[in-house]
Amino acid sequence: MIKISNKLEALKWALFAILSGAVVMYTLNLLFGVRLELFQDLTSYFHPSLFIGLVLTPFIGGVTVSLIYGLGGKVLCYFPALMVYLFQYFSTSTGVSVMPEDMRLLPIGYMGFIIIVAIEASAVGGILGELWVKKTYGRMPRHTGHKDEKAPSKLGR
Numbered sequence: 001m002i003k004i005s006n007k008l009e010a011l012k013w014a015l016f017a018i019l020s021g022a023v024v025m026y027t028l029n030l031l032f033g034v035r036l037e038l039f040q041d042l043t044s045y046f047h048p049s050l051f052i053g054l055v056l057t058p059f060i061g062g063v064t065v066s067l068i069y070g071l072g073g074k075v076l077c078y079f080p081a082l083m084v085y086l087f088q089y090f091s092t093s094t095g096v097s098v099m100p101e102d103m104r105l106l107p108i109g110y111m112g113f114i115i116i117v118a119i120e121a122s123a124v125g126g127i128l129g130e131l132w133v134k135k136t137y138g139r140m141p142r143h144t145g146h147k148d149e150k151a152p153s154k155l156g157r
Contacts (some may be wrong), residue, residue, distance in 0.1 A: 014076055017069035021080035021122075025061035029053060029084065036114050037089040038103040058118040062125025063132075070133050075125025081118040085111070 028034075034053035058081040065080060066073030089111050091097040099105065106114075 004041035013069055017065045017073065018079045018083075020068055021061040021065040021077065022083045024064045025057045025080050025084045026087075027090070028057040032057070035088070035092075036085065036118075037092050037106050037111060038099065039106045039110075040103050051131055054117050055121045056116065059125035062122035062127075063129035064125075066126045066129025067123075068118060068131060071130060073133070074123065074126040074130045077122050077129070078119050081122040082115060085118055087113045 032049060032052050034049045036050070036053045036056065061080040061084075062074075062077035063075040069076055088097070089105075089108070092099055093105055
């Protein structure tokens with residue numbers, strides 16, 4: 001019974017962390033007016049909102065996930081960027097979100113490249129957030145994680 005409740009507790013925190021990261025990303029995208037799924041022409045596409053949407057908001061979403069979930073947050077930080085940008089793309093393609101007259105929808109293949117770059121930025125944020133929680137990267141130093149007690153030998157010496 002204890003193992004099941006611990007797994008359910010970890011699942012609750014994982015879902016809460018993923019949804020919190022997605023809410024943070026979506027809110028920042030709305031705040032900055034980032035709509036990566038829309039395309040007009042090449043000269044207007046390379047705008048500061050492209051950097052904000054590709055790097056900054058996924059990075060902050062990844063840090064949010066890792067700070068909430070703790071160790072293992074670098075694995076979960078991929079999902080908010082995927083959820084937010086797929087939601088934005090499909091809400092625009094189905095007509096739920098209004099598309100301006102002079103814009104058109106980016107093809108799904110190109111949107112896939114954008115999502116991959118955003119996920120990688122989110123992964124960097126997840127790793128840095130986990131470093132912030134853990135205070136070290138990799139294995140813990142022997143003097144902080146282990147007691148220097150002599151273990152009994154298996155050979156009986």
